[in-house]
Structures are given as C-alpha cells and as structure tokens.
Amino acid sequence: xxxxxxxxxxxxxxxxxxxxxxxxxxxxxxxxxxxxxxxxxxxxxxxxxxxxxxxxxxxxxxxxxxxxxxxxxxxxxxxxxxxxxxxxxxxxxxxxxxxxxxxxxxxxxxxxxxxxxxxxxxxxxxxxxxxxxxxxxxxxxxxxxxxxxxxxxxxxxxxxxxxxxxxxxxxxxxxxxxxxxxxxxxxxxxxxxxxxxxxxxxxxxxxxxxxxxxxxxxxxxxxxxxxxxxxxxxxxxxxxxxxxxxxxxxxxxxxxxxxxxxxxxxxxxxxxxxxxxxxxxxxxxxxxxxxxxxxxxxxxxxxxxxxxxxxxxxxxxxxxxxxxxxxxxxxxxxxxxxxxxxxxxxxxxxxxxxxxxxxxxxxxxxxxxxxxxxxxxxxxxxxxxxxxxxxxxxxxxxxxxxxxxx
Numbered sequence: 001x002x003x004x005x006x007x008x009x010x011x012x013x014x015x016x017x018x019x020x021x022x023x024x025x026x027x028x029x030x031x032x033x034x035x036x037x038x039x040x041x042x043x044x045x046x047x048x049x050x051x052x053x054x055x056x057x058x059x060x061x062x063x064x065x066x067x068x069x070x071x072x073x074x075x076x077x078x079x080x081x082x083x084x085x086x087x088x089x090x091x092x093x094x095x096x097x098x099x100x101x102x103x104x105x106x107x108x109x110x111x112x113x114x115x116x117x118x119x120x121x122x123x124x125x126x127x128x129x130x131x132x133x134x135x136x137x138x139x140x141x142x143x144x145x146x147x148x149x150x151x152x153x154x155x156x157x158x159x160x161x162x163x164x165x166x167x168x169x170x171x172x173x174x175x176x177x178x179x180x181x182x183x184x185x186x187x188x189x190x191x192x193x194x195x196x197x198x199x200x201x202x203x204x205x206x207x208x209x210x211x212x213x214x215x216x217x218x219x220x221x222x223x224x225x226x227x228x229x230x231x232x233x234x235x236x237x238x239x240x241x242x243x244x245x246x247x248x249x250x251x252x253x254x255x256x257x258x259x260x261x262x263x264x265x266x267x268x269x270x271x272x273x274x275x276x277x278x279x280x281x282x283x284x285x286x287x288x289x290x291x292x293x294x295x296x297x298x299x300x301x302x303x304x305x306x307x308x309x310x311x312x313x314x315x316x317x318x319x320x321x322x323x324x325x326x327x328x329x330x331x332x333x334x335x336x337x338x339x340x341x342x343x344x345x346x347x348x349x350x351x352x353x354x355x356x357x358x359x360x361x362x363x364x365x366x367x368x369x370x371x372x373x374x375x376x377x378x379x380x381x382x383x384x385x386x387x388x389x390x391x392x393x394x395x396x397x398x399x400x401x402x403x404x405x406x
Contacts, residue, residue, distance in 0.1 A: 098139070190229075191245075305374070343377070
C-alpha cells in the first residue's frame, strides 16, 4: 500500500478518531501484523500533539499458550502493577487507539471454559476503573490487515496480494481512501442529521420484522437519545469511536424485549465464530438460544454475568452501507456490524441518556440501562428487514423498509 495513503489513514485516526489534545498521552493496542503502520500512526499522534505514545503489543498464539499452561487462578488475576497502571490511566485519561487485525479463527481449540471464566473474573476487576474513565477520554477502534485475516477473506490469493487487497478494502470501507478528513466531516454531518430526526419523534419502542423469523419488540429507556458519528467527551472533545462507522444507536430498556431475533451474520467472540444462531427474549432476557456452530460458546457468553443475557444497544445501519456493498463477510465485528442493523448483548452506553454527566452508575441502572462486563454486537440486518417506531404520541412511524431507511 502506498505510504501516502497509510499516512493519510494514520492522520485520520489521530485527528478525527481520537482527536488528540495537545500534550495528551496516547496508548495504542495492536497485534504484531503491521509494525510499519504502527510506526506511522505513532508519528502522526506526535504530530497531532501527543505528549507520549505507548504501544502495547498483543499476539494471539501467546494468549493460547498462556491459557494452556497457566492455572485458572493465575489466568484470572490482575496484578498490583496492572492495577497501578489502570489507576494511572484513570488519573491521566490517555487517548486509546485499538488497532485490530486478528485471525478470526485465532483462538480456535482453546479451553473455552477456562478462558471464559478467567475473562469474566478479569473484567469484573477492571470494570470499576473503566467506569471511572467512562465518557471522559477519547478512544477509537480501527483495523489493519493481518495475514491470516486476509487469507480467510481472499483464500485464492497469495498472502502478500491478499494483504494488499484487504488494505484497499479497509481504506475504502473506512472512507479513508480519498481525502479522508473531508469525507468524515461530511459523514458525521449526515449521521447527526439522522439522529436529530429520530430524536424528534419521541420513540418509546422499536418493532423488528424479517422473513428469516425475526419478530422482536424492544422498549427504549425514557429520556434516551440516538447517537452516531462524532461524540463529545464530558469536556467537549469530539472523537469518532469507530472507523468505520455507519450506525446510529440508542439504549434499550432492561426488561423490555420480547420475541425472536435471528442473526444474519456470524459473531466473532473470543477468537471463535458463532454461526447461524437465534435468540428468544422474554421480559428483556434471552431465555432460549440455538447456534449451528459454537452453541456452547454462545451459552457461556450469555452467562458471563447477570446482565449478559439482556440487551445493551439497538443500532440502525442501512443494508446499502459501503461495507455491505463490498460483498465481503469480514468475520470481524468492527466491519460486519457496520454492514447491517445490529443489537448488542450486555452493557449499555450511558451517554445515550440525556443528562448522564450528572448521574451515578446506580442512577443509570435505576433509569433502565443494562450493566454487564460484556458488550457484544451481533448482526440482524437483512434485505427485507422492516423496523417500526412506536412514539409517545401513539403514532407508529416506519423507520426501515426493506433493510434501508424508510
């Protein structure tokens, strides 16, 4: 890939993604797949004003080795020095950039029971730190090609050509191929206009219907709003949490979901794919489920904690989004969630509540937001998905028809 395009992408991430404040520290989490791009991204972060940039490298094969050899007790620990690092981040609020490139099948064969229990225990320990940072700092999730990811998408190509092809697709789908900064200014304005329209309707519930068997009604939390595109921190610093992003989203009311929903794409969870699955909700909780592949893993996800089997997000994405138009199933939630309408199991986003800045986490829950250590998006959008909004004035307004905005 041309270095000029990589640098433009890195500049977009630094300046529109996390929108680095002068002197702010930056933490980049990345796999080992694209060290050259991480160097470029680090350089662009400094040029955007970063005080210090720290890169944390991850590697799926090492994670598998750790799960195989460590005891459950050791695997579940957050050490004192790790807690000190979290506390430091709470106090300094660095911008966080998560660069994903993982092999969709990279954790296949792992001990699911052990891995899930350890993950749940670690997340429970780190949750209070994350809650103290919530909405106070900028973060952004982006992607670069990994060789195994590229080969899964383009199995007939040589590895180097597959990686180059995936670079082209990522930049195009991320609106980062031609004049990225201008493209994102225009895109953010469009998403804001859609949110303003939805927020003017006074929506109390959404009804989803599709020929694949989806027939689900979800109540929304009173006083919530739809968000999308660039959002501000509590200090008013605007940032884009996902690149790409085609969604507008809001929070469902815990306990207010009834019916069946059928997933339209595989879900990549803990490095494994859950495929061809459905869920039945009653009084907000997933009470039945089935998956043709990795049903056991789906069950473990739903039982991670008390909130994992309840919904935490409703996201609206048109079926004709740029990502859908690529014709590629990415096996990667960042992209696949932006190809279709989706829901999320687990934690809700407090920023969807009007006045959330002055509320406590207990007040979030009292208002009806779900709380969980997980937040897992799964795709439900189809070419014939219809969504109707029931509004506070009793009117029913069509929101989606045949997969797209009505």
